[in-house]
Amino acid sequence: MGPVGDANKRRDVYKSNYITKLGEREVSRNLKALVWLSSLLVVTGAIALIVVAIVLDDNHPLSTLSPVGRQGRDIAALINPIFIVAGVIFFLVQGAVLALWWRYRVSGSESGDGEFGYYEDGEFPEQIHGNNRVEIGWTLVPTVLLAVISVFTLITLFALDDVEASDEDMVVTVVGQQWWWEYQYHLDGNTSTPPDIVTANELVIPVGVDVPLDIKSRDVIHSFWIPKLNGKRDAVPGRAHDWVIQSEETGRFRGQCTEFCGLAHGYMKMVAVVLTKQEFAQWRDNQITSADMPQEGTAAHEGWQVFSQQCASCHVVNGITSATNRGGSGTEADTWDIYRELSGNDAGAYLSQDTLVAGAAPNLTHLMTRSTFAGSWYDLYLNADSHLNYLDLPENGILNRVELEKWIHNAPERKPAAADELRGMPARSSLSPQDIDNLVAFMSTLD
Known part of the structure; x- marks a missing residue:
């Protein structure tokens, strides 16, 4: 084929690989943008639903958010703090997910010739497995939290079942x-x-x-x-x-x-x-x-x-x-x-x-x-x-x-x-x- 032919072939192969990598990087960039947008929409939607539910509560006769009876208020006194705690946990978890995504996002290959969202072969970060402290923490905290919720739930249920409290x-x-x-x-x-x-x-x-x-x-x-x-x-x-x-x-x-x-x-x-x-x-x-x-x-x-x-x-x-x-x-x-x-x-x-x-x-x-x-x-x-x-x-x-x-x-x-x-x-x-x-x-x- 000769030196010129070999050079042309190498150039074509390089060009093909370059185009392929560009396409992969574009796909990766679009995928990450989609993940970011989806997460933002989920969080925004959740906040909007909560606000709408509170603002429009009086227009919905089957709502439990504005009780007028003693038993209804007992139920609200139980579920409202649970909703608040659940909301805090939701935002903490979603915030941690987004923070980790941003902190460890792929910004380019270590060789410097890559673009956003792409790793060269063999350049992945160090893989780790297991963290005893973290795993014990995320096991104990939910256990204690659910135990506390269970105690107050039982107290409320016993109060609701007190049918001997009538004045008539x-x-x-x-x-x-x-x-x-x-x-x-x-x-x-x-x-x-x-x-x-x-x-x-x-x-x-x-x-x-x-x-x-x-x-x-x-x-x-x-x-x-x-x-x-x-x-x-x-x-x-x-x-x-x-x-x-x-x-x-x-x-x-x-x-x-x-x-x-x-x-x-x-x-x-x-x-x-x-x-x-x-x-x-x-x-x-x-x-x-x-x-x-x-x-x-x-x-x-x-x-x-x-x-x-x-x-x-x-x-x-x-x-x-x-x-x-x-x-x-x-x-x-x-x-x-x-x-x-x-x-x-x-x-x-x-x-x-x-x-x-x-x-x-x-x-x-x-x-x-x-x-x-x-x-x-x-x-x-x-x-x-x-x-x-x-x-x-x-x-x-x-x-x-x-x-x-x-x-x-x-x-x-x-x-x-x-x-x-x-x-x-x-x-x-x-x-x-x-x-x-x-x-x-x-x-x-x-x-």
């Missing part, structure tokens, strides 16, 4: 079923006798009072959770779980079933309504009473006729419906005695499972005193979230008539249900617009 005799049996909640008030604290009040969707309690709860289920496992007041408690068929709830502020506080329970699990909500003690006494006295039959010749009475044929096979209105409406015998008007089978842990029901799997439907005796319906998925009044007093809703509330009529006409279209499997409210598409208007007129009397 009243006990509320909370019954979960697909996909709504029922509340049975035993004003004397005796849960082996029929309740004095039965309502749905909204748990009404007096402010500043520890109210004992007896949580049960009629069908599958549910979980009762109103985060601003307390943590979660499962509702399990065949079992009764004690719990307690309390609020130091009046208002309406939303909750959510937190155990997957079927098709409409995400739509199974609840509301805790906290009233002053005087207002609670007024609410209680009204709830104990039975409904009155509407006067004949009125739209409300026509609505009762529709209700008795289409709705009373499941729904109870004390003082008006009877066992005859449910295919049984006896014309005596319903009272709270129909819930007597709820004594014990089985949370029995007044309906056959051939009618509904849960064996019960929401009691509608005082429907218009509630602010929500359909498992608290819809507001019953358009101004329910305003500053209107809860007790004034029947008189001054703006009825959400459009949504209520849509619900009556075709409930499965408004909220997922398995009505063909006897779970949830079936559609009433055979009702005429006049029938539905009359039904709403009848329901409007249930206050």
